[in-house]
Amino acid sequence: MTEVSRRVSEAERIYLSSPDVGDDERAALLRAVDGGWIAPLGPEVDAFERELAARCGRGHAVALSSGTAALHLALLEAGARPGRIVIVPTMTFVATANAAHYTGAQVVFVDCEPETGNLSPELLQVAIETLRAEGEDIAAVVPVDLLGRCADYSRLEPLAAHYRIPLVSDAAESLGANHRGKPAGSFGQSAVLSFNGNKIITTSGGGALVTDDEVLAERVRYLSTQARQPARHYEHSEIGFNYRMSNLLAALGRAQLSRLESMMATRRAHREHYAELFAQAPGIEIFQRDGDLSDNCWLTAILVDESVERWDADEIVSSFAAAGLETRPLWKPMHLQPVFRGRRSFTDGSAERLFRTGITMPSGSALTPTELNRIDDAVMELLKR
CATH class of the missing domain: 3.40.640.10 (Type I PLP-dependent aspartate aminotransferase-like (Major domain))
Incomplete structure (x- = not known):
C-alpha cells in the first residue's frame, strides 16, 4: 500500500465513537x-x-x-x-x-x-x-x-x-x-x-x-x-x-x-439496528441487551459464542478491520494487565470471558448514512461467510 492510499484508507475508517459536533x-x-x-x-x-x-x-x-x-x-x-x-x-x-x-x-x-x-x-x-x-x-x-x-x-x-x-x-x-x-x-x-x-x-x-x-x-x-x-x-x-x-x-x-437526549436516541437506534442485523446469527448476541432501556447506549457490543459460530471474536475484529471498521474487544481485565501483575484480586472468570468473547461496534451519533450502509455491508458479508 502506498503512503497516499494508506492515508485515504485511514480517512475512510469508521470509528467506534467519533465526536458529534456542528x-x-x-x-x-x-x-x-x-x-x-x-x-x-x-x-x-x-x-x-x-x-x-x-x-x-x-x-x-x-x-x-x-x-x-x-x-x-x-x-x-x-x-x-x-x-x-x-x-x-x-x-x-x-x-x-x-x-x-x-x-x-x-x-x-x-x-x-x-x-x-x-x-x-x-x-x-x-x-x-x-x-x-x-x-x-x-x-x-x-x-x-x-x-x-x-x-x-x-x-x-x-x-x-x-x-x-x-x-x-x-x-x-x-x-x-x-x-x-x-x-x-x-x-x-x-x-x-x-x-x-x-x-x-x-x-x-x-x-x-x-x-x-x-x-x-x-x-x-x-x-x-x-x-x-x-x-x-x-x-x-x-x-x-x-x-x-x-x-x-x-x-x-x-x-x-x-443535545444529549437526541444523541442518546441516535445511539439507541444503532443498537436496535445491530440487534436486527445479528438476529440471524444464533451465536452472536447484543451485550447488555436485557434491561437496557435505562442505558445511554454509549457503545453497543456483541458477544460471540464460539461453540456456535464458526468465527471467534478475534477473527471477527480482523474481518471488520479489513472493511475499515474500528472494533475492539471489551476492556482487558485489570488483573491481567502487565502493569498490575500480582495485585490482589477476587475473580470468578466473568471478566475474562467477556474480554475473550466481546466486541464493541461503531456506535457514535455522528455516523452518516453512508457509514451505516458500510457497516451493514460488512456485517452481512461476515454472516454470509
Whole structure:
C-alpha cells in the first residue's frame, strides 16, 4: 500500500465513537471567545457546572481537565492514601485503577456480573469481608458504569454503607443513563464524568466531579487550582493540581449537553439496528441487551459464542478491520494487565470471558448514512461467510 492510499484508507475508517459536533458547538465557542474569557475559568465554566449538577441530580459540580483528574481528587477526598485499599472493578478502563494508584493506596480488583460487566455485589462483599478479616483498611469502593449502563447501586450503596466504606461512582461512560429512575452521577459520596473525545458528549478533553457535599466540592475546586490560598500573592500550604477545565471547553460542553437526549436516541437506534442485523446469527448476541432501556447506549457490543459460530471474536475484529471498521474487544481485565501483575484480586472468570468473547461496534451519533450502509455491508458479508 502506498503512503497516499494508506492515508485515504485511514480517512475512510469508521470509528467506534467519533465526536458529534456542528453549528451549535461552533456558536458556543464563538460566544466564549467573543466574551473575552479565553483564560481558564469564566462564566461558561460556572454555567456548565450548574447544568451538569442539575442533569445528574446533584447539588454541586466541578468541571475538570479529565475524568481521571476527577477520580483522583474524589479518591483523595474519600481518604485514599498509602496503607489503605481502594476496591476497583477488574472490568474497566485503566484510568479507574490508575487514579487509585495515584493516591498511593493499594488497588484490589473485583470481578463483574456476567450479564452486565458491572461490579458484582456478591464478590464485592466477599472481598470486603476477606480484607477486613485480614486487618486491611478499605478507603473506598469504585463501581464503574460499563458502556453506559449504571452499576447495581440498589445493592452496592447499601453494601458500602453497611461496612461504612465511601462509594465513589465512576460514571465516565454513563451520562444520561439512569438506575431505577435516578440519574447516572447521582450515586455515592461523589461521582465522576468524562468528556473525552469518544464519550457520549465531549469537551475535546475534560471531566467533572459531581456531589451533594458542598464542602467536598469546594475542596476539589481548591485542590484543582494548585491549592492556592486566598492571598494577594501566590500562597500555598499544601500540594495542589492543575486540573481545572477551561472556559472555552466548558462552552463546547454546554452545547453538547443540550443535545444529549437526541444523541442518546441516535445511539439507541444503532443498537436496535445491530440487534436486527445479528438476529440471524444464533451465536452472536447484543451485550447488555436485557434491561437496557435505562442505558445511554454509549457503545453497543456483541458477544460471540464460539461453540456456535464458526468465527471467534478475534477473527471477527480482523474481518471488520479489513472493511475499515474500528472494533475492539471489551476492556482487558485489570488483573491481567502487565502493569498490575500480582495485585490482589477476587475473580470468578466473568471478566475474562467477556474480554475473550466481546466486541464493541461503531456506535457514535455522528455516523452518516453512508457509514451505516458500510457497516451493514460488512456485517452481512461476515454472516454470509
